[in-house]
Amino acid sequence: MSNKERILIKNITIKNCGNFYGEHNIELSDSLDKNFTIIIGTSGMGKSTIFKLIYWCLFGSHYDPKTEVDSTDEGIINSTLLKNLGNGEKTSASVTLDIHDQDGEKYVLSRTLTATSHRETNSKKFDELNNSRINSGIQIISESKMRMTGEEGQQVNEKDTRLIKNAISKLFPENLSDFFLFDGEKLVQFRTKSEAAELIKDGIEKISGLPIVDNLIKNSKNTRDAIISHIADKDSDSSVLAKLLQDTKEEMEKINNTLNDKDVELTKKQLEYDGVVKKIQSNKTGKDIHSQIIVLDKTKKNLTTKITKTESKMKDFLFDNLPELLIRDTLEKSEEIFAKLEDEDKIPPSISRGAIDKILASDPLRCICGRDFQKDDGSWKKLDEIKQIIIDDDISQGITQGRGLISQILDRSMPKKINEIYLELVEDGRSSREEKEKILSDLDDLNEEIKSIEFEDDEDYGQQKKTLWGDISLLTAVIAGWKEDLEDLEIERKAREFKLNTRIEHEKVDITERNKISIIKAVQKFASEKRSEIVDELRNKTEEATNRYFLESAPEKEIFDHVKISSKYDITACDADDYVKELSKGQSHVLGLSYVSGCRQITNTNTFLFIDSPLHNISGDSRNEISQVLSKNLPGVQVVLFVTDSEYLQGDERGAKPVRTYLNPTNKVWKEYQIVKTTANDGVKGKTVEEFKRDV
Amino acid sequence: MVGINKIILEHFSDPNNPKELEEILKSFLEIESSDSMKKTGVDKLYDIILKKYANNEKFVEWCKDYVK
Numbered sequence: 007m008s009n010k011e012r013i014l015i016k017n018i019t020i021k022n023c024g025n026f027y028g029e030h031n032i033e034l035s036d037s038l039d040k041n042f043t044i045i046i047g048t049s050g051m052g053k054s055t056i057f058k059l060i061y062w063c064l065f066g067s068h069y070d071p072k073t074e075v076d077s078t079d080e081g082i083i084n085s086t087l088l089k090n091l092g093n094g095e096k097t098s099a100s101v102t103l104d105i106h107d108q109d110g111e112k113y114v115l116s117r118t119l120t121a122t123s124h125r126e127t128n129s130k131k132f133d134e135l136n137n138s139r140i141n142s143g144i145q146i147i148s149e150s151k152m153r154m155t156g157e158e159g160q161q162v163n164e165k166d167t168r169l170i171k172n173a174i175s176k177l178f179p180e181n182l183s184d185f186f187l188f189d190g191e192k193l194v195q196f197r198t199k200s201e202a203a204e205l206i207k208d209g210i211e212k213i214s215g216l217p218i219v220d221n222l223i224k225n226s227k228n229t230r231d232a233i234i235s236h237i238a239d240k241d242s243d244s245s246v247l248a249k250l251l252q253d254t255k256e257e258m259e260k261i262n263n264t265l266n267d268k269d270v271e272l273t274k275k276q277l278e279y280d281g282v283v284k285k286i287q288s289n290k291t292g293k294d295i296h297s298q299i300i301v302l303d304k305t306k307k308n309l310t311t312k313i314t315k316t317e318s319k320m321k322d323f324l325f326d327n328l329p330e331l332l333i334r335d336t337l338e339k340s341e342e343i344f345a346k347l348e349d350e351d352k353i354p355p356s357i358s359r360g361a362i363d364k365i366l367a368s369d370p371l372r373c374i375c376g377r378d379f380q381k382d383d384g385s386w387k388k389l390d391e392i393k394q395i396i397i398d399d400d401i402s403q404g405i406t407q408g409r410g411l412i413s414q415i416l417d418r419s420m421p422k423k424i425n426e427i428y429l430e431l432v433e434d435g436r437s438s439r440e441e442k443e444k445i446l447s448d449l450d451d452l453n454e455e456i457k458s459i460e461f462e463d464d465e466d467y468g469q470q471k472k473t474l475w476g477d478i479s480l481l482t483a484v485i486a487g488w489k490e491d492l493e494d495l496e497i498e499r500k501a502r503e504f505k506l507n508t509r510i511e512h513e514k515v516d517i518t519e520r521n522k523i524s525i526i527k528a529v530q531k532f533a534s535e536k537r538s539e540i541v542d543e544l545r546n547k548t549e550e551a552t553n554r555y556f557l558e559s560a561p562e563k564e565i566f567d568h569v570k571i572s573s574k575y576d577i578t579a580c581d582a583d584d585y586v587k588e589l590s591k592g593q594s595h596v597l598g599l600s601y602v603s604g605c606r607q608i609t610n611t612n613t614f615l616f617i618d619s620p621l622h623n624i625s626g627d628s629r630n631e632i633s634q635v636l637s638k639n640l641p642g643v644q645v646v647l648f649v650t651d652s653e654y655l656q657g658d659e660r661g662a663k664p665v666r667t668y669l670n671p672t673n674k675v676w677k678e679y680q681i682v683k684t685t686a687n688d689g690v691k692g693k694t695v696e697e698f699k700r701d702v
Numbered sequence: 703m704v705g706i707n708k709i710i711l712e713h714f715s716d717p718n719n720p721k722e723l724e725e726i727l728k729s730f731l732e733i734e735s736s737d738s739m740k741k742t743g744v745d746k747l748y749d750i751i752l753k754k755y756a757n758n759e760k761f762v763e764w765c766k767d768y769v770k
Contacts (some may be wrong), residue, residue: 215707218734221744226730229748521756522749528765529726536713543709610707 013177013613014644015060016111017104022084022097024055027692032056034646035676036106042637042674043646045695046654047681052693053648056681057618061187063101063117065180066150066171069187079119079146086690088144091123105177113173114153121146178613185213185602190619193598196577196589202598206575209605210544219537226530230523237510237519247506254499261492265485272481279474286467291459295452302445302452309442316435323431330419337412344409365389544608545571551639552577552597552604559635560596561628569597577601592624596632603639614644621653626662629653633665637674651680706735722761726751 018032034043047053061069062082080088083099091097100118104111122145152170156162164170178186184205195202210216238248286292365372366389371379379385457468511520553569556579560566567582578586579597589597599620606612620636621629636645649665657663669675680698685691714727729751733744755761 215710215735218706218731219710221734222727222730225734225744225748229745229752232745233749518753518756521762522752524762524765524769525726525752525755526748527769528723529730531769532719532723533714533727540710540713543713547709608707608709 010610010612010642012106012108012642012644013112013611014106015103015614016106017102018056018060019100019102020056020059021101022087022099023059023082023101024084025052025693026055026695027084027086027690028686028694030694032679032695033677035644037676038642040674040676041640041642041644042669043644043676044654044669044678044698045646045648045681046651046678046698047648048651051681053650053681054618056695057187057189057616057648059101060103060616061183063103063115064174064178064187065183066117066148066167067180079148080121080144083119083121083146084692086692088121091121091144093123096120096122112154115170115174116151118149118151119146120149177611179212182208182213185209185605186613186615188602188615188617188620190595190617190622193595193622196594196598196601202577202601203575206548206571206577206601206605209601210548210571210575210608211541213605214544214608215610216537216540216544219533219540223530223533223537226526226533230526230530233519233522233526234506234510237516238506241509244506244509247502247509251499251502251506254495254502258492258495258499261488261495265488265492268481268485268488272478272485275474275478275481279471279478282467282470282474285461285465286456286459286471289459289461292456292461292467295455295459299449299452302449306442306445306449309438309445313435313438313442316431316438320428320431320435323427327419327424330415331421331424334416334419334421337416341409341412341416344412545573545575547608548601548605550604551607552600555600555603555635555639556597559600559628559631561590561592561625569600592628595622595624596628599632599636603636606640606643612643614646615640616646616648618648619650620647621649621665626658626660629665630662630668633669634672637669637672706731720761720764722755722758723765726755 014036015034016036017034019029020026020032021029032045035041045053045056058069059082061067068078083097087097087099098118098120100116102114102116105113105115124143124145150165150167150170152164152173154162154164154173164173184192185208192205195205235248235252238244283296287296371381371386373379373385373389377385453468453472455468456471457466459468461467510523549569549571552571556569557563557566560579565581566579566587567584568580570578570580572578577597579589579593580586599617602615602617606615621632624632636647654665666678678698679695681693681695683691684694710731711728714731715724730748733747
């Protein structure tokens with residue numbers, strides 16, 4: 007751990023944001039040993055506000071805007087300042103983060119919002135134009151600034167938002183923010199394996215630095231394409247092939263762009279849909295109807311699965327039985343012919359050349375059926391003919407086995423029995439479809455009922471839900487269509503690429519260029535093969551560490567034997583017989599924390615870890631064990647815990663001691679802060695952060 | 703999130719393969735992990751590295767065999 011690059015936030019300065027009126031500074035630990043800083047606050051005092059302001063400063067976007075409608079630029083600026091803003095006056099709010107690495111200051115990142123009042127009226131007009139917003143007559147402009155060291159060691163103040171974003175995303179990719187700004191509420195996802203899978207996948211495939219390998223593979227391919235295209239320019243045939251290939255690629259890119267747009271549109275519609283459903287649920291009747299819809303939807307899904315299974319069963323059944331049914335007449339005729347041949351002694355029950363010879367050489371002449379015959383009668387002639395036909399013992403065995411096989415097929419392809427099974431399957435499918443039709447009709451009725459509910463804001467959420475659902479279904483179908491087109495184009499691309507490569511390989515081109523293609527192909531193949539080995543090792547290491555931490559601190563840990571992370575990134579805690587155990591809220595919370603700590607084993611950087619409400623949902627004793635495990639398992643990582651005073655400073659009714667009494671003796675805590683109410687010199691009331699110095 | 707993960711580097715280092723392959727992979731990984739804010743023309747940088755090894759017949763033959 008100690009040889010990893012450390013990334014930490016040394017200082018946070020908040021000015022006029024939320025309830026933090028004026029300027030407030032929080033210095034955080036940069037110590038390797040005492041790496042914990044604690045921020046204590048009662049519920050609603052502003053712990054999460056600080057957490058979200060750090061997020062906003064890093065990325066310029068709002069933390070979880072899906073669920074928090076107030077997460078806007080306006081919402082960040084202190085409301086007293088906004089309220090008292092006279093016409094033409096300005097005020098500003100800002101957050102500054104001093105970002106350090108192991109050598110000291112790396113970046114100083116500031117984000118500022120400046121609000122200007124343009125009108126005295128408090129109209130509800132809302133306008134959005136690039137980076138400025140006008141709401142209630144107030145225009146808000148966002149600016150960002152980053153101080154860094156330039157290539158020649160000079161201090162540079164960068165204001166280009168794009169460049170700042172690039173530099174920050176190298177250190178903290180926004181899509182991986184859960185790994186350094188972790189919301190304790192999300193730990194409940196670890197209760198079900200599939201909900202956490204995305205987070206686990208991100209940890210293993212992204213935070214580990216694997217995108218570097220992915221980019222290497224992608225750029226190797228691009229380089230190869232560029233060399234091929236360069237060679238093709240010198241030959242007319244190759245040039246035509248290269249042009250065709252390029253056309254296909256461009257068409258694919260267009261479709262991919264459309265698909266991305268449609269995906270964004272779909273996500274937007276789904277969010278709108280979720281919002282409407284939430285509104286419906288806020289009404290009592292709406293809530294009742296919606297819970298009925300959920301039950302019916304579940305049954306509908308089960309029936310759809312059943313119908314699909316029955317259809318697939320029927321297909322398999324017909325595939326197995328139809329050919330035999332179709333040749334049944336032929337087989338029956340063949341069986342008759344065999345029987346006739348046997349009756350006429352043309353095929354004895356066991357025929358062989360030796361057997362015929364034996365019959366022919368018998369004295370007096372006698373068939374195996376016991377009948378006597380003479381050399382000049384019909385039987386003699388028939389036996390002689392049969393002997394001509396039988397070439398060797400294998401053929402005679404073949405005929406016998408063939409006959410046996412025909413009998414077997416005829417036995418098992420009884421039309422009546424097949425018909426019975428077929429009709430059963432048809433009936434199964436029919437009744438499931440009927441049941442589904444009935445559910446669909448019930449769902450329609452329930453959705454109509456929602457339309458008749460009178461909501462407080464007079465909105466027709468029932469109709470909105472219906473329209474949005476229609477839009478979502480249509481978009482899903484459109485996306486599926488584009489994906490099919492893309493698959494066809496991929497086949498075309500491969501064929502065209504193959505033709506072009508073959509042409510180039512047989513051409514008299516510069517040997518150096520051709521050798522470069524051979525090398526880059528090998529690099530691409532080697533890197534692709536190694537990628538899957540790397541993923542396996544990353545997953546194993548994460549699993550090992552998560553397992554260790556979980557077994558040390560989980561509530562009722564004795565019932566667990568190991569933690570597993572599957573190749574699909576499902577995480578489960580199992581008993582000694584490898585049975586997956588269902589987790590309580592507290593256990594899933596610990597599993598999540600164990601994973602968040604465990605996946606740090608595979609990173610190359612010791613990036614800070616700020617956790618909002620890490621001990622939420624966990625009872626006293628487990629809470630204490632977890633806090634000790636965190637302090638033990640995250641050496642050298644800057645950890646900031648945002649905790650409530652009740653969990654940190656008080657025990658619980660069952661006799662568990664406060665977390666502080668366990669964490670402080672570990673000597674890991676550098677400083678504790680408490681968010682308190684304050685009144686500024688000008689009389690404005692707000693909150694501030696001050697050092698908490700009470701003895702343990 | 704910067705720098706190259708040791709686990710990745712270890713997997714890319716195989717004593718059974720030609721050292722040239724490892725050298726190329728390391729150079730490519732360095733390009734990919736570069737902290738430069740204006741990263742353009744990666745294929746050009748790759749091409750320059752490939753050119754250095756394109757006349758090494760033994761290595762090129764190994765590459766041809768490997769992708770067969």
